[in-house]
Amino acid sequence: MASRIFSWLPSIPYPPSQDGRWSPVTSTLNWCEEDYYATIYAAEIVNTLTNLLFMYLAVKGIDNCLTNGHDRIFLVTFAGYLIVGTGSFLFHATLKYPMQLVDELSMIYTTCLMCYATFSYRKSRRFATGLAVFLVCMALFITLYYHYLQDPTFHQNAYGLLTAIVLFRSVWIMEINIRPKFRSQEREAANPRPNRGPQAAQDQEDLRDEEILRQMWTMIAWGLSIFMGGFAIWQLDNVFCPTLIRWRRQIGLPWGIVLEGHGWWHLMTGVGAYFYIVWGIWLRHCLNYRQDDYELVWPRLTSMPVVVKHRTRHANGYHNGSAKKLE
Template sequence: MVPWLPSIPYPPATDDGYWAPITSTLDWCEENYYATRYSAEIVNTLTNTLFIWLGFKGMHMCYAHDHDRIFFITFFGYVLVGSGSFAFHSTLKYPMQLVDELSMIYTTCLMFWATFEHKRAQPIPLLLAFFTIGLAVFITLYYHYLQDPTFHQNAYAILTALVLLRSMYVMELNIRPYFRHRHEANAEKQKSDTVSEAEKLEKTRQDRRDQVVIKQMWVMISFGLTVFLGGFAIWNLDNMYCSKLRRWRHELGLPWGIVLEGHGWWHLMTGLGAYFYIVWGVWLRHCLNGRSDEFEMTWPSWFSTPAVVRRRKPPSMGVKAMNGDAKKAR
C-alpha cells in the first residue's frame, strides 16, 4: 500500500464464484471474483457498457437520419460484441467466450460485405454475400476446432485491415477532387468548353466541399486509429507484464489499482475506435452515393463522439456556400 494515498486493500481473489468453474480458454490479468462473487472480472465486465451505449446511440442515429440499413445492422452487431464480452468476463465460460469473439468476426464481416459490394453490378453483391457467409462459417468452425485465440485474433486483424484499406482507397479515389477528376470520362472532359458559368461555380463549390470533407475524414480516421491501436498496445502490455501489474495494483489498493487494468482500457479504447470507424463508413457511403450536400458530420469536441446527421439546409449553388463549411474543417 502507498502510505500517502487513501485506499483500501484488495480482497483476496477466488475461483469459486457464482459462475464457477471457469471453462474459457482465456483468463485475463484481472484477478477473479475479488470484488463480487457474481462477476469474475468486474472491471473487464463493466467497461463493455461503453459498447452497448455507443451501439444504441449509433442505431438511433441510423434510424433518425435514414442511413443505409446495413449500418443499423452493424451497430446492432456492435451491441452484441459488447453484450457478449460483458457476459464472457462476468462468467469466464467457453460459450460466452465464443459469443464475445465470434460477434467481433461477424460484425466485421458485415462491414466487409458493405465495403466491397457497394455499386457492384449483380450478381457480384450476391456472390460476395455467399462468400462472406462462407468465410464467417469457416472461421467459426475452425476456431471451435482449434480453440486457439491466436487464430481468432489474426482473422479479426486481417478482416479489419482489408476493410480499412479498401475504404481509404475508395475514399481517396472518389472524393478527393484531384483523383476524381483524373477518372472522369473523356466525353465529359470534351464538354468542358460548353459548361455554363453557373455549372462551373457549382463544380468549384463541390470541389471545395470535398476538400473539406476529405480533411475531416482523415482527422476522424487518424483519431479513431490512434485510440484503437493505443488500446491494442495497452492490451499487449497487460498480457506481457501481468504479474508486475498485479503487484502494483495491490500496492496502490482500491480504487486506484483499477487504473492499471489494461484489458479494461482495451475495451474502452477499441470500442471508441470501432465506433469512429463505423460512423466514418456511414458518412463515406453517403458521399459515394452523391449525397454529400444532404448530410454532414458533427463532432463538437475531442471529448465527444461524432455523428452523421441530415443538414437542416442544403448549401446553395455557388462558391460562397462553402465558406461556412470551411470553418468547420479541423
C-alpha cells in the same frame, strides 16, 4: 515501490479471490484481472463493466441510423457492434467458453458486415450476392476451425487481417472517388454529380470535398490512434501481468483499477470501432453525392461524431457538408 509512491492516497485493500456464481472457469482465456475479488456475480468486474461503453455507443449508433435514414447495412453493423459489447460483457462476467465464442466470433461477423458494405458498393446484384455467400462461408469456416483449434491466436489474426483489408479498401474508395484530382471519369459517367452547374459551382463543390477529406483523415487518424493505443496497453497487460497484479494490490482500490489494461482495451477499441462505422456512414453519403443533405457533426476531438441530416441550407442552395470545425 508503487506502495511508497502512492501511499498518500486513501484506499482499501483488494479482497481475496473467491469462488463465484459462474465457477469454474471454462474459457480458454483468462485475463490479468483477478477473478471474483469484488463480487461473486462477475468474474472480472472491470473487464465486465467497461463493455457498457460498447453498449451505449451501439444504441447511440442504432438510434442515429433510424433517425437519419442511413443505409440499412450500417444499422445491421451497429446491431452487430451491440452483440460484440454484450457478448464481451457476458464473457468477462462468467469466463465460460460459450460466452467466449459469442464475444470473439461476433467481432468476426461484424467485420464481415463492414466488408460487405465496403466491397459491394455500386456492384451488380450478382456480385453482391456472390460476395455475401463468400463472406458467410468464410465466417462459417472461421467459426468451425476456431472451435476445433481453440487457439485465440487464430481468432486474433483472422480479425486483424479482416479489419486491415476493410480499412485499406475504404481508404482507397474514399480517395479515388472524393478527392477532386483523383475522381475518375468512369465514376462521373456511372454516377454523375447532380445539378452540375457552371465552373464556379463545380469549383465550390471541389473545395467542399477537399474539406470533407481533411476531416475524414482526421477522424481516421484519431480513431486508429485510439484503437492501436488500446491494443498496446492490452499487450503491456499481458507481458507484465504479475507485476501489475502486485502493484494493484500495493496501491489498493479504487486506484488499482487504472492498471487494468484489458479494461482500457475495451474502452479504446470501442471508441475506435465506433469512429470507423461513423466514417463508413459519412463516406457512403459522400459517394452518393449527398454531402449537401447530410453533415458530420464532430465539434471536438473528445466528442463522439455523428452523421445527421441537414435541417437548413444556405440561401444560395449550397451547404458545405463538412464536419463542424474542431475546437
